[in-house]
Amino acid sequence: MSKRKPLVVVTRRLPDAVETRMRELFDVRLNAEDRPMSADALAAALREADVLVPTVTDEIDSGILAQAGPNLRLIANFGNGVDHIDVAAALERGITVTNTPGVLTEDTADMTMALILAVARRVTEGARIIPDDEWNTGWSPTWMLGRRITGKRLGIVGMGRIGQALARRARAFGLQIHYHNRRRVPAATESALDATYWESLDQMLARVDIVSVNCPHTPATYHLLSARRLKLLKREAIVVNTARGEVIDENALARLIEAGDVSAAGLDVFEQEPAVSPRLVKLARTGKVVLLPHMGSATHESRLDMGEKVIINIKTFMDGHRPPDRILPSML
Numbered sequence: 222m223s224k225r226k227p228l229v230v231v232t233r234r235l236p237d238a239v240e241t242r243m244r245e246l247f248d249v250r251l252n253a254e255d256r257p258m259s260a261d262a263l264a265a266a267l268r269e270a271d272v273l274v275p276t277v278t279d280e281i282d283s284g285i286l287a288q289a290g291p292n293l294r295l296i297a298n299f300g301n302g303v304d305h306i307d308v309a310a311a312l313e314r315g316i317t318v319t320n321t322p323g324v325l326t327e328d329t330a331d332m333t334m335a336l337i338l339a340v341a342r343r344v345t346e347g348a349r350i351i352p353d354d355e356w357n358t359g360w361s362p363t364w365m366l367g368r369r370i371t372g373k374r375l376g377i378v379g380m381g382r383i384g385q386a387l388a389r390r391a392r393a394f395g396l397q398i399h400y401h402n403r404r405r406v407p408a409a410t411e412s413a414l415d416a417t418y419w420e421s422l423d424q425m426l427a428r429v430d431i432v433s434v435n436c437p438h439t440p441a442t443y444h445l446l447s448a449r450r451l452k453l454l455k456r457e458a459i460v461v462n463t464a465r466g467e468v469i470d471e472n473a474l475a476r477l478i479e480a481g482d483v484s485a486a487g488l489d490v491f492e493q494e495p496a497v498s499p500r501l502v503k504l505a506r507t508g509k510v511v512l513l514p515h516m517g518s519a520t521h522e523s524r525l526d527m528g529e530k531v532i533i534n535i536k537t538f539m540d541g542h543r544p545p546d547r548i549l550p551s552m553l
């Protein structure tokens with residue numbers, strides 16, 4: 222008797238090659254429309270599916286998980302961060318959760334470096350000048366001046382995969398690496414990155430010129446960069462976030478930039494995505510803030526590799542083995 226293929230419900234459009242492979246392997250329900258599913262559609266999917274493949278745009282809380290059908294055994298997230306899933310509630314119901322770490326590390330670190338450079342050297346502001354026909358007086362010694370990054374101090378909050386990949390890049394740009402992490406990284410890593418560890422986030426913030434958020438959003442990191450902590454930064458400091466919007470008190474950041482107490486920011490992620498605070502949008506028009514629509518892992522290569530990881534996680538799980546990227550309670 223042939224085994225029934227698992228019903229895999231995918232909530233967003235995935236790269237063609239990934240969808241093709243999924244069709245071959247699974248009984249798959251795809252989302253050709255590529256819009257986030259409504260809560261009702263998501264609940265219906267959870268009732269029917271053996272496996273759900275969500276993304277960061279799906280809010281999978283305990284309420285929606287309570288509507289899951291008896292067949293749902295795996296949530297194979299297409300993405301690294303799992304803060305949009307109530308993993309504890311899923312695990313309680315015997316549902317395994319996996320993610321796609323590692324394969325998007327380098328691309329997300331590139332985008333973080335790109336934001337640091339864009340903000341410090343006013344790249345997006347400058348790039349608008351010629352198309353807007355505003356370059357009338359030619360080169361000038363005093364025009365469009367930014368900030369040198371060489372020799373400055375970069376403070377990385379969350380020295381994991383992306384934090385370390387950023388540190389490697391930043392060193393090549395002559396930045397001095399400082400970091401705060403839940404745990405100090407191994408001495409060999411610290412020494413290879415020539416990185417200075419700060420047990421006290423407050424003390425590190427007061428000393429760095431650029432701060433980059435690279436930790437996950439968890440109950441412990443919600444508004445980790447609170448108004449109080451942001452006020453510890455130097456007035457010329459630049460804040461960069463490619464992790465999750467919720468780690469920074471976005472309103473406080475906007476207020477401090479408006480008041481000139483923090484210089485500028487480069488943000489790829491926001492507290493209420495896809496809605497972005499009008500204050501930040503206004504600041505982006507003045508050039509003090511660079512805003513990207515959550516593009517950290519947006520390369521063809523990362524997205525194909527993420528799809529490959531999702532498939533491997535589903536296949537391994539369905540074959541009765543432990544999927545490689547299982548989220549364990551100790552990680553929460």
Ligand SMILES: NC(=O)c1ccc[n+]([C@@H]2O[C@H](COP(=O)([O-])OP(=O)(O)OC[C@H]3O[C@@H](n4cnc5c(N)ncnc54)[C@H](O)[C@@H]3O)[C@@H](O)[C@H]2O)c1
Pocket residue numbers: 301302303322323325326329378379380381382383384401402403404435436437438439441442463464465489490515516517518519
């Ligand atoms: N912008 C994007 O498109 C994009 C792409 C990939 C990942 N991300 C985000 O980046 C995050 C980091 O990814 P990663 O692969 O580097 O994860 P990781 O698990 O390798 O690293 C995260 C680091 O943060 C540290 N950390 C956790 N809680 C902390 C706390 N309370 N205080 C200080 N440090 C803490 C951990 O110890 C770890 O070293 C993801 O969780 C995800 O939210 C965003």
Ligand SMILES: O=C(O)[C@H](O)CO
Pocket residue numbers: 276277299300301302303325517518
């Ligand atoms: O965490 C990630 O992989 C990206 O932010 C998309 O979820």
